Amino acid sequence: MTLSGPERDAVAARIAALVAQPSVSADPAFAEGMEGARRLLEARLAELGFGGARRLDGGGHAALYSERLAAPGRPTLLVYGHYDVQPPDPLELWRSPPFEATVRDGRLYGRGASDDKGPTVVALEALARLIAEDGELPCNVKVLLEGEEETGSPSLPAILRDNAGLLACDAALSADGARWRADVASVNVAARGSGGLEFRVRTADKDLHSGRYGGAVGNALHAVSQIVAGLHDARGAVAVRGFMDGVAAPTEAERAEIAAIPFDAPAFYAAVGAPTPWGEPQWSAPERLWLRPTVEVNGLWGGYQGAGGKTVIPCEAHAKLTVRLVAGQRPAAVRAALIAHLHAACPPWARLEITDERGWSPAYALRPDHPLLLAAEDALAETAGVRPLRVRIGASLPLTGLIREALGVETVMFSFAVSDEDYHAPNEFFRLSSIDEGIAAWMALIRRVGAQSPADYRA
Template sequence: MDDGMRDWRAYLADHQMEFLEQLKEFLRIPSISADPARLPDVDRAAAWVAARVSAAGLEHVEVLRAGRYPMVYADWLHAPGRPTVLIYGHFDVQPVDPVDAWTHPPFEPTIVDDRIYARGASDDKGNMLVPILVLEAFLRTRGALPVNVKLLFEGQEEILSPDLPAFVAAARERLSCDMVVSADGWQWSETEADLRVGLRGLCALEVTVRGPATELHSGSHGGAVANPAQALVRLLASLHGDTGRVAVPGFYDEVLPLDETARSQIAAVPFDEAAYRARVGVSALAGEPGFSPRERIGVRPTLEINGITSGYAGSGVKTIIPAQASAKITCRLVPDQAPAVIAERVRAHLAAQALPGVEVEVQVLPNAARPYLIPMDHPANQAAAEVLTELYGRAPYYTRSGGSIAILDLFRQELDAFTVIYGFGLPDENFHAPDEFLRLSGFRLGQEGYGRLLERIAEISGSL
């Protein structure tokens, strides 16, 4: 190990207390993108990130705007002949409700047993601060980075980045790169690495069934007037067959077959069905026949009814025929399903059902994300696997997430660059839930992981 390599590690080790105080300062900003009243706080978080990136030594630091939401861009491009890496993360956070379920106030960072508790600690402020610290360590000790670097940190990821497609398309030249590393991710456990190679996409709809002009007395009108709630139930029941497969025509037409390599990688990931059932509180699992629970969650498409609203749901009885009924629906998508195409097929299926006496309106909602999959043999993927193997002393699990990160396939389409998902939080850290936290051991390990990854990418320059 040469002196330079010792230097950046030593710099990180010497400044951990300072970094921790900076993380606390960052976490105190209530940058909730879903709440319009918090938009000034999202702006404040962007300003904090821009100042911190500038202090680290990056250049061309700028707070940009995508729709109403801020983004931070910076770069350092003085490594001729080396790849350009775009590092991505987000500084917006989820709402904190229910506040009374938090042990500590969500925006007053609290350290207990080497864990820092606060909204955004794991998703994604703690994870996205890590590469900034590593870049600073290289610049302060070597005066240079191993590779060319661009940073893009956004403030609307938690609302599915609705303004990002237009922004990235317009900024294609500025953001051009050989690969992307996303700090929005996590590992499998404290002793096992997780290289997440795919995520599902998303489309969303709302179906509304309208009947009488107002609620009607069920005794005076029941039997003569169609009930919108009953009609909605019939509509929703038509979306699935008896086996659990989605019954919408064409729903599976573009789904890529699952090869044996992918199935074996998924099967290698630990899964305790009894523990899983106990954790989610169900007596039995359900889903599409012919696939394991992990395959159903990660690599098969789904259609879920997220909520139903109609009539009277208070205590006691109110004998009415509701005036209308509605339901929210989302589909999780896999390669090569396109959100707009699947949403239209679901819309057409619902609109085609014959339901006399009611009107059916189906609205495709703007929330959408394309599915994402990085080739297993991509050089950046292999570099990350090698580093994770070094860090954990064993090869990572290759996993696919059931969730969605909208921007990953956007980078692939607009920048022709694949993304390595490379965060160091853990799945049990309550992101999106009360008492979110980040293990400080992961915060420190992530710094080592990013330093090694940037050096490894410099070594494989010719293959990117």
């Protein structure tokens, strides 16, 4: 399948329209953009003849739901995407406005272009072409578009639990999850879990003059630095007691499977401008990314940030932390270990308080013989002309574990984003070539599911 130029342009325009809605779920200031994104997607689903549209409210940003169930006796797929995006900061590093999609060199730049507005539109437009070409979808399709993926899906558990009947399906097919590389066909079979929190450290009631008090009163920035520096040991391993509980060392088979995947470490580091590699030296870079958990500080601040100097002892400092979890780690236990570590690491002359939390979700792995995985591999072999590699991702898709728990089904991650597309960073982009590749693969996969039986999913 090849799209004509005007057809591709029309899909790109739909992505651009969605990017133009600044749907930052983390920041209440973007409520209008969230609503704008919801309305665009609802309108398109209605145009495509999807029915039963509902907003599923779990106490935060609603998820959108719609369905087209016109293939009796065929499997039912839950197609997942998300309409929310990461904050655009730091704004000054964007070469074009983050919420104004801009095409340069075959790439569409804008916040959310790759994560996950481009891939979500690809999925919906594949459904549109199937309806246009075949008159109807070959299997039953329920669409769930989440609005809180970028904040750790805090209300998705409630949404899934409260709507388990509505969302019942044979498997989930996710438009989020990212491809390994643009030039290597692959399917994701595992993802890390995630969680996070924010804390504040205080050392006094007010900022103090560094001459009048310096040497005799604690500094909140010294305290927060000690606490953050103690999260890792000198070799880059997480130094939080209890954090690694349950983490199995990679097996030789897993290591061999990963070693077989093409990975050019020097190119990987050169592409991001890192002076040297970082992390636990006993594991290769892909092993660190896919099989090892992490703690990252995503933001850290306190004191004076303006021009010039200010001779102040800041009384307050803030840090935002996120973790990535792997198989064997229980999110609740990791959360408790991290919070206990932070309190223990806080020196006696400071006070630490947890001020905010993200959702916590476990790592995910798909069983190797799952029928939707096999269909996805066949579909990619057909459209890409080569058998895909099985890869893992270091990122997290809370949906996968949550859907397994709530609905008892597995999820195949079939996003057509590529991992190098600077999502969560300035100048996020989506390759226009992924529109053709993605729509072709999604159409081929859904047709293959149409040839399967619900019984295949109950084996």
